[in-house]
Amino acid sequence: MALDKTIHSAFARATGPENVIDDPVRCRAYECDGLTGYRVVPDLVLLPRDAAAVAAAVRVCAEHGVAFVARGAGTGLSGGALPVADGVVISLSRLRRILEIDPVNRRAVIEPGVTNLEITAAAAPHGLYYAPDPSSQQVCTIGGNVAENSGGAHCLKYGFTTNHVLATEVVLPDGSIVTFGGDSPEQAGPDLRGVFVGSEGTLGITTKITVRLLPTPETVRTLLADFPSIGAAGDVVSDIVAAGIVPAAVEMMDTLAIEAAEQAVHAGYTVGVAAALVVELDGPVEECEVQFDQVKRICDRHGCTRLHIAGSAEERAAIWRGRKAAFAAVGRISPDYFVQDGVVPRTRLGEVLDRIAAMGKAAGLRVANVFHAGDGNLHPLVLYNAAAGETERAERLSAQIAELCVELGGSLSGEHGIGTDKACSMPKMFSRDDLAVMQRVRDAFDPDGLCNPGKVLPTPRLCGERPGPYRPHPLEEAGVIERL
Amino acid sequence: MTTAPAGRGAFDAHRPPERDLLDDCVHCGFCLPTCPTYQLWGEEMDSPRGRIYLMNLAEKGEIGLQGPFHEHIDRCLGCMACVTACPSGVQYDRLLESVRPQLERNVERSRGDRLFRNAIFALFPYKRRLRAAALPGALYQRLRGVPAVRRLAARLPGRLGALESLLPPVNVREAFATLPAHTPAVGERRARVALLSGCVQDVFFHRVNEATVRVLAAEGCDVLVPRDQVCCGALELHAGREDPALGRARRTIETFERLDVDHLVTNVAGCGSSMKEYAHLLADDPEWVERARVFSARVRDVHEVLADLLDDGGPRAPRHPFRGRVAYHDACHLGHAQRVRTQPRAVLRSIPELELVELPEAELCCGSAGIYNLVAPEAAAQLGERKAANVRSVGPTVVVTANPGCLLQIGRHLGTDLPLLHPMQLLDASIRGTAVPVR
Numbered sequence: 031m032a033l034d035k036t037i038h039s040a041f042a043r044a045t046g047p048e049n050v051i052d053d054p055v056r057c058r059a060y061e062c063d064g065l066t067g068y069r070v071v072p073d074l075v076l077l078p079r080d081a082a083a084v085a086a087a088v089r090v091c092a093e094h095g096v097a098f099v100a101r102g103a104g105t106g107l108s109g110g111a112l113p114v115a116d117g118v119v120i121s122l123s124r125l126r127r128i129l130e131i132d133p134v135n136r137r138a139v140i141e142p143g144v145t146n147l148e149i150t151a152a153a154a155p156h157g158l159y160y161a162p163d164p165s166s167q168q169v170c171t172i173g174g175n176v177a178e179n180s181g182g183a184h185c186l187k188y189g190f191t192t193n194h195v196l197a198t199e200v201v202l203p204d205g206s207i208v209t210f211g212g213d214s215p216e217q218a219g220p221d222l223r224g225v226f227v228g229s230e231g232t233l234g235i236t237t238k239i240t241v242r243l244l245p246t247p248e249t250v251r252t253l254l255a256d257f258p259s260i261g262a263a264g265d266v267v268s269d270i271v272a273a274g275i276v277p278a279a280v281e282m283m284d285t286l287a288i289e290a291a292e293q294a295v296h297a298g299y300t301v302g303v304a305a306a307l308v309v310e311l312d313g314p315v316e317e318c319e320v321q322f323d324q325v326k327r328i329c330d331r332h333g334c335t336r337l338h339i340a341g342s343a344e345e346r347a348a349i350w351r352g353r354k355a356a357f358a359a360v361g362r363i364s365p366d367y368f369v370q371d372g373v374v375p376r377t378r379l380g381e382v383l384d385r386i387a388a389m390g391k392a393a394g395l396r397v398a399n400v401f402h403a404g405d406g407n408l409h410p411l412v413l414y415n416a417a418a419g420e421t422e423r424a425e426r427l428s429a430q431i432a433e434l435c436v437e438l439g440g441s442l443s444g445e446h447g448i449g450t451d452k453a454c455s456m457p458k459m460f461s462r463d464d465l466a467v468m469q470r471v472r473d474a475f476d477p478d479g480l481c482n483p484g485k486v487l488p489t490p491r492l493c494g495e496r497p498g499p500y501r502p503h504p505l506e507e508a509g510v511i512e513r514l
Numbered sequence: 515m516t517t518a519p520a521g522r523g524a525f526d527a528h529r530p531p532e533r534d535l536l537d538d539c540v541h542c543g544f545c546l547p548t549c550p551t552y553q554l555w556g557e558e559m560d561s562p563r564g565r566i567y568l569m570n571l572a573e574k575g576e577i578g579l580q581g582p583f584h585e586h587i588d589r590c591l592g593c594m595a596c597v598t599a600c601p602s603g604v605q606y607d608r609l610l611e612s613v614r615p616q617l618e619r620n621v622e623r624s625r626g627d628r629l630f631r632n633a634i635f636a637l638f639p640y641k642r643r644l645r646a647a648a649l650p651g652a653l654y655q656r657l658r659g660v661p662a663v664r665r666l667a668a669r670l671p672g673r674l675g676a677l678e679s680l681l682p683p684v685n686v687r688e689a690f691a692t693l694p695a696h697t698p699a700v701g702e703r704r705a706r707v708a709l710l711s712g713c714v715q716d717v718f719f720h721r722v723n724e725a726t727v728r729v730l731a732a733e734g735c736d737v738l739v740p741r742d743q744v745c746c747g748a749l750e751l752h753a754g755r756e757d758p759a760l761g762r763a764r765r766t767i768e769t770f771e772r773l774d775v776d777h778l779v780t781n782v783a784g785c786g787s788s789m790k791e792y793a794h795l796l797a798d799d800p801e802w803v804e805r806a807r808v809f810s811a812r813v814r815d816v817h818e819v820l821a822d823l824l825d826d827g828g829p830r831a832p833r834h835p836f837r838g839r840v841a842y843h844d845a846c847h848l849g850h851a852q853r854v855r856t857q858p859r860a861v862l863r864s865i866p867e868l869e870l871v872e873l874p875e876a877e878l879c880c881g882s883a884g885i886y887n888l889v890a891p892e893a894a895a896q897l898g899e900r901k902a903a904n905v906r907s908v909g910p911t912v913v914v915t916a917n918p919g920c921l922l923q924i925g926r927h928l929g930t931d932l933p934l935l936h937p938m939q940l941l942d943a944s945i946r947g948t949a950v951p952v953r
């Protein structure tokens with residue numbers, strides 16, 4: 031049942047008729063985001079031009095009980111911007127002004143439709159940049175970044191979006207406008223800014239964001255090192271950290287992951303070695319050089335068999351391409367696979383990997399490992415052959431690995447948001463009580479359940495079916511992204 | 515025996531967009547930021563991703579061609595910035611090339627639109643008519659004999675006026691001048707080339723053609739300019755008028771294929787991109803496919819030829835220094851469509867002391883885009899203003915770009931205080947040691 035004409039005209043009054051798309055064919059262009067498997071045609075798409083119009087539109091939603099979904103650039107990979115049937119999409123693509131660059135206090139105030147990279151472009155003349163660097167940064171919007179708490183490989187040193195958002199102006203689901211946070215990072219009272227960042231559009235729509243800017247690093251150095259054992263590579267990571275070095279990024283891959291990645295993108299990794307480490311340092315030239323030498327020595331000390339230092343931007347890009355292709359590439363060495371996503375204390379890495387290997391052997395299955403070594407985020411990939419009847423065994427092993435991470439003091443993570451895609455997995459990660467608390471927070475903001483309903487928290491309708499085996503996104507196969 | 519392929523979804527059987535090409539798009543949105551229409555309006559349907567999505571739906575028969583679909587495809591400038599931006603290698607150029615003729619065949623346009631388009635295409639591909647139209651005085655006075663123009667004047671005199679106001683004034687001597695059929699290389703010959711003189715180019719920018727011939731000769735090329743050449747069909751091709759475009763393609767191939775030359779050279783980005791496409795365009799025509807392939811393989815933009823000569827032995831002709839900041843604007847049909855970006859810069863850098871500056875938002879179309887500033891004047895004007903502002907922001911002494919459409923469009927928005935040239939004019943002045951012209 032579509033919305034009736036009086037509601038249509040109320041929206042037209044709220045945003046101006048030229049900012050409403052009601053033609054069903056045009057609306058179909060909005061039926062999905064970066065995850066095209068889920069599609070729902072919205073009844074209307076609104077393209078407000080300022081915060082007041084966003085608030086007016088949301089008030090119409092509140093008044094008439096119409097569900098709404100915010101949309102930035104629609105690059106989300108978890109179906110977060112998937113429309114709701116008989117609902118409206120509120121696109122922030124016309125709120126794209128850079129309101130202020132304040133080089134003295136190193137801050138920028140921007141509207142939500144500004145892209146991540148545009149912030150850096152505007153700050154660059156002042157020698158500043160915006161640090162969080164999702165691989166989609168040229169297109170994804172800061173509003174989407176705030177909603178997803180997005181990050182990239184360099185979040186190890188610099189943190190995620192939440193560490194760089196000082197304040198956000200929000201249109202709440204009742205249409206009122208509030209500001210969470212403020213100019214200074216320390217605010218009295220509960221951190222509602224922190225609650226809002228990462229809420230995936232379920233608590234309101236952000237219409238203005240104040241972000242922190244950092245001075246552009248003077249230099250970047252990247253190396254790729256091979257090791258005869260996972261343990262040796264793990265020790266290198268520990269020693270780097272113990273030496274007081276904070277790398278911009280540290281990534282590790284094991285032999286199966288390397289083999290797969292190299293087959294896929296030919297990035298110059300050594301097939302056959304037990305482990306490869308990617309270490310990137312950035313900062314002042316002198317500090318960088320000294321620390322880079324230290325890192326090289328640490329690598330040598332632990333029996334590094336090959337050390338490749340990127341000599342140009344292209345070589346650096348190749349190293350990263352290999353690393354980012356690893357996930358999707360596993361499809362080349364195994365017909366089917368599950369991806370697990372866990373966080374373990376870095377100090378227990380060797381132990382975790384040994385136990386995973388033993389569990390794999392016991393189950394008669396291979397496990398490949400890709401690891402954000404710096405922050406302990408581990409992605410074990412369980413390889414199996416469904417046609418050979420290995421599915422159940424693989425599922426069991428995958429679950430055991432997840433439990434192992436939790437047992438060793440870790441947790442599960444989801445870098446690309448929960449959205450529609452993973453809502454049904456939430457009960458695996460959180461207890462009934464956890465989920466109930468989350469629901470109560472959500473209800474406090476959105477008592478009528480109109481703000482991006484059906485996302486993040488599981489609903490019976492959505493979760494009738496079990497999620498299937500991992501299917502790589504085509505961009506993962508190309509080494510452009512990774513999705514966990 | 516041949517069987518006619520069935521139509522697919524809303525498309526007819528003649529070259530519908532290929533399913534494989536549509537499937538290449540993974541909906542990542544990396545193409546949004548450099549799409550001029552998405553920049554202007556921020557609407558998904560006016561982005562490359564949205565257009566491909568709609569093509570997809572039409573191919574599956576879920577939506578029709580008439581209405582929203584054709585409006586959003588019409589609004590596409592064909593600038594191919596999306597092809598450059600796409601990490602997955604989506605060939606939007608191929609998709610658009612098959613969709614536009616489908617619309618021309620299967621979509622009923624409004625009467626005004628039809629009259630206007632007919633008048634445009636009765637005018638542009640014909641040098642003689644362009645000359646007549648461009649001379650001072652009313653366009654209609656001189657072209658009453660052309661039925662499409664007469665009909666437009668009778669029914670929509672306002673649109674005729676709009677068309678006329680877009681034509682730049684031209685000096686009579688220039689409009690009627692012709693290039694020498696053969697210009698010998700200066701000194702030892704390094705290559706033999708044939709030049710496509712273009713239609714708009716040859717009428718409005720004859721001086722660019724003269725400069726091009728002089729530069730090529732000075733760099734050691736024998737330059738042939740066949741007298742019997744016709745329009746290459748680029749404007750019609752990019753507007754989806756397939757049959758006349760293919761007719762012109764065949765005639766152009768006929769004219770040039772018999773010449774004993776190393777390269778077929780053009781200094782017009784739009785012409786180069788369509789001539790390099792002939793092989794693909796005529797792929798279904800058994801009589802022409804091989805001739806077209808051979809032809810396309812020989813086509814080079816003038817900057818490609820000159821950059822190769824620079825690599826192979828350096829500049830032949832000594833250059834006089836040019837002390838100034840030169841802003842190079844990548845014409846879409848050169849940068850995005852032909853991926854020719856480094857060569858024009860290398861050629862410009864062969865001028866001593868010249869400082870090359872890059873433009874902000876360099877990937878963004880200036881709004882010229884073939885007939886776009888005729889059929890969508892408002893959007894074209896906004897893009898033109900934006901380009902002019904970006905040009906001014908870098909404070910250049912001279913602006914250069916290698917396409918007559920861009921020269922006209924940018925010139926209209928930039929005003930006359932800054933010299934605005936084709937790179938060949940600047941290089942020619944540097945080689946000859948003459949003053950740099952203003953236009």
Ligand SMILES: Cc1cc2nc3c(=O)[nH]c(=O)nc-3n(C[C@H](O)[C@H](O)[C@H](O)COP(=O)(O)OP(=O)(O)OC[C@H]3O[C@@H](n4cnc5c(N)ncnc54)[C@H](O)[C@@H]3O)c2cc1C
Binds near residue numbers: 232
């Ligand atoms: C090729 C590719 C690579 C990627 N790489 C990374 C990566 O490295 N790291 C990473 O973290 N992500 C990555 N992503 C995922 C995606 O780009 C991020 O999640 C991004 O933050 C989404 O921004 P968007 O503007 O596209 O938002 P959308 O996809 O439009 O929306 C995402 C969510 O945010 C909500 N939302 C949007 N705007 C607002 C607003 N103003 N107020 C409130 N809620 C809002 C939506 O409702 C939705 O739930 C990648 C995606 C692609 C396609």
Ligand code: SF4
Binds near residue numbers: 551565590597
């Ligand atoms: S060709 Fe240009 S205008 Fe058309 S969709 Fe691509 S980027 Fe946009």
Ligand code: SF4
Binds near residue numbers: 538544562599603
């Ligand atoms: S055309 Fe390319 S860049 Fe654009 S959405 Fe499709 S895959 Fe992504």
